[in-house]
Amino acid sequence: MKFSLLLLLTIVSAVLCTSQGPDTRIVGGYPATIYNYPFVVSIVYTNPETGEQTPRCVGSIISSWHVLTTAHCFSDPNVENYKLRVGSTSSIEGGTLFDIYYIIIHPDYVESPRTADAAIVVLTQHVTISESVRVIYIPPQETYIPDGYTVRAIGWGAEEEDGALLDTLKVFDTRTIPLQQCIEAFADDDNINVYDQVICTQAAGRSMCRGDSGAPIIIGEVLVGIASYSSSCDDSTPDTFTRIDRHTGWILQEAVPPYGRSAASPVRVAPVVSWSATRTIIIIGEVLVGIASYSSSCDDSTPDAFTRIDRHTGWILQEAVPPYSRSAASPSNWIITNMAFKVLCALALLSAASAAPGSRLTGGSPLPVEEFPSVVAITYYYPRPQITVQRCVGSLVSSIHVMTAASCFDGADLDNMRVRAGSAQPLSGGTDVGVTHFIAHPDFEEYPRTADIAVLFLEQFLPITSTVNILYLPPPGYDVPDGISLRVASWGFESLDGGPLNDLKTALLPKIPLAQCQQAFADSEEASITPSVVCTFAPGQGICHGDVGAPAVISNVLVGIASYYENCDGTHPDVWTRVDSYTTWIMQVTAGASRMLTV
Template sequence: MVLKLVCLVLTLTISASASPETRIVGGTPTTIIEYPFVVSIEYLYSNANINIQRCVGSLISSWHVLTTAYCFTGANLDNVQVRVGSTTSLSGGNVVAIQDVIKHPDYQESPRAGDVAIVVLASPIGITDSVNIVYIPPQETYIPDGYPVEVVSWGFESEEGPQINELKKINSNTIPQAECQTVYEDSESVSIYDHVICAAADNTSMCNGDSGAPMIIGETLVGLSSYYASCDDSSPDVFTRIDRHTGWILEHAIPPTGAHKKKFSMTSLKLFVILALLSIASVSTAPEPRIVGGTPTTIQEFPYIVSIVYYYPGPQIFIQRCVGSLVSSFHVLTSGYCFTQAVISNMVVRAGSTDSMVGGTLRFISDVIKHPSYEETPRAGDIALAVLDSPLGITDTIGVLYIPPQDTFIPDGYQVKIVSWGFESASGPQLDTLKTVNMNKLPLEECQASYADSEAVEIADPVICAAAAGRSICLGDSGAPMVIGETLVGLSSYYDSCTDDKPDVFTRIDRYTNWILEVAASRVDGVDSVPYVKVADVTF
């Protein structure tokens, strides 16, 4: 889609570069003091010697601006500059040159997808009352449908203009992805999939000019304006979903070579990502589900449970990413989804600790074997075997869990226990101590009816669904074990919301027992005697 340029630009017949999309139609005036992370990305049209406000970005560190990759379509980076600390888009504040632009490797212009880019500034930005940094959410943050969001940008009063240089904001609401897919099902211009958020509100819309406008919840950046169909409220606006790219952002938003480390660390991603984990409201963390409700427990009660921790080398932080279960001294069973977009060498397993981030014993992961039927969307075959780099010794806080024989019968209505780290509620804060919750297995047909309209998960024989009043799997711990007695019968795989409105979905271990035994017996390099995975009947 080629964006309209303002009348002045048309009159001057500038053809060097089409200015990317989306300016706010409607909305109310605001100031940079309210949104000090918002920056104007300007483009110099050298043949006419004028600057045009081309896109919008958000400061995520003293060196880095997050915006859309589309912003730089046909652009000469030497002609791009960033204006910070100003309510007006083309005057005031401070102007900083751009050193580099890192586009996401999945970016494509048409149909629009992977529309995110990191701008590396030529010099770091100092923090003031009008210049500051926005939080980014942890990987795979849950954002409810119908949730209120704000979008901040410069823009047009209407599709015909004139352009308004003063900062504006609109209030909008997230909409279900299925609803957005229906609206755009005939479009060849944009891909509506898990990595975007759609939003809509009466009498407001994205329009001509500000690709990259931030969508925020509280103080956290959750989306970037990427695509619109028309400058009215007849169709939802499409935003790049930040939490689907958090890992990539953390890997690449590092100080430029030769940058002064002290300057960076004072206002770096490290500080703000940690704060987001502790305080982000109504949206939290990675990859999926943490227990809502439940009661505290200890590692002595469940010595087979392990925390799978991910290291982000850019900001040098560790985040508890998933949960696993020891099924031998060398092997951890967890979800395939745990390793989505993960660098295995950046992962460690913490065993023998009630706390997910301290204590116990650490092991690196030497190999990960995902089940060959694994699919992210719709979620299916969600199981993986992680091989440790060295064996764990058995103690009172480190033990091994049995797996059931192939095709074990588990009666409907039977009580199961889920063990995980987690949140007290959907709005957090995250708890580092272990919790347990009791649920009951549901008939498969009942679960299928609950998810009949879902394209996100496949409810078929290799899953178990479970539910309990006031209890749910929620944000953060993919792979959390479902146990009956001393036997692992399920792995947390998918949830619809952090409530008991719909059942939670678990990978059914007994449908994969033969596969587990086969791969576990052959995938420990340099070990003559591979430790056995133990099989035991489930005692009802």
């Protein structure tokens, strides 16, 4: 059977090296194309004496400026002797050749015994993202990877010890082995330091070889290791890989664009914290999305079919009840309605906004609610003159809890407030539900606006469908790098003197440095620009009236809640409550709620 992790998904990265370069190759794999693994690059070495160019190692694109590979690839420290071939299935032709600006060797790197074998290559110009050029995720720090787990290796290395390097990309699947087993296998080998910062793999008839130094091993779309050492080109001994999650902090610290440049595609930390230990299910993070149903063969000649769980969620919730007179210690509803509180960094889309306390979306584009099923319109009925308007925006974080801004409730009568979910129109369609109460953060202040966050409680559970879904909460300390684009959505005004939108609209707003935001609001007494906020700025785009509470997301992770704007012309930054600063409080509030299911 084959296995793929959806949404952190697909295949990736590659390998390569020259017959004169470091050790490692792909043995026993099968051909692939760069379109299958568009983040893999060939590191080409030019012999300074002969001028001959040969593939030397493999690397993985981790941002539009950076490639991750092994430190031992650069035994010749002269960067002018190296080039990177990007976007080609071949290691010797095609694609685009890039020059190296400089190389960052891991500070703990030791050649022998090989330790902390990692290096970041900084390019002289950024790569252009295309079908054959992509950025791969790196794992969160201290990611758990089970023993016996299947990983995929990619490279151009030799097929045998004295053989020629491959011209065409090749991949194979192998399995992780216990660290102790690897330590014992290399007990008499002084060339490698086998410790908790390496991953070891071994599989019958498959291994790395000469030319595969730096080659990636991946799980789904996540880079978990880079080829560091192999004592042979067969399966008699394990292959060792530098374990990426042990160096995520170092990578994020060092992999920043060259001075004065910006990153079109910055380093991306995968929104996943666990892997499935079985190959008969598909998961996203800790969420079951498919179960194996049918395969017409036991090879890769035909696809595998999985039953799609989200299409049957309603039936599961209806039928998965305890036997008569029994109670459920862990009911199905907990997983469906509260999966957001697992605090995974995961994937999906966004949320929207609307018309009242202050904010709108300027310069965005329309979208269907299916693309942002977590967004809800918070509506308000005014007895005089008997009209209902979209007041704020919220995000579902469970099927009964909505995250929004505390400033949304200023002067509001909850009896006149409702929530509309599952519709691209704020005042029609979808499901309209009442609210029971809200809990604002205890530190909330209107002036200057501080801790502008609240949890709104619904009168009834909302069933999860294609138009109604939930966002994940970020873990505390979930830092979003400056320059990364946050996706937002709302129904707010197009201009100060305009009116609210009737259709959901979305925009991408880049995060800016906190210091830049503080400078922009230096003379303002309206907002408190502290580390507990996130600021975005894009000329001609931003929030306005009706966007208060609108979500800012990365994939399916809620990182910001629209709080404050200076005007509606896109000339000043927008201020968002930073959700990870309040994750612990949110979990405490929701777990203690009377409408919450318990485990």
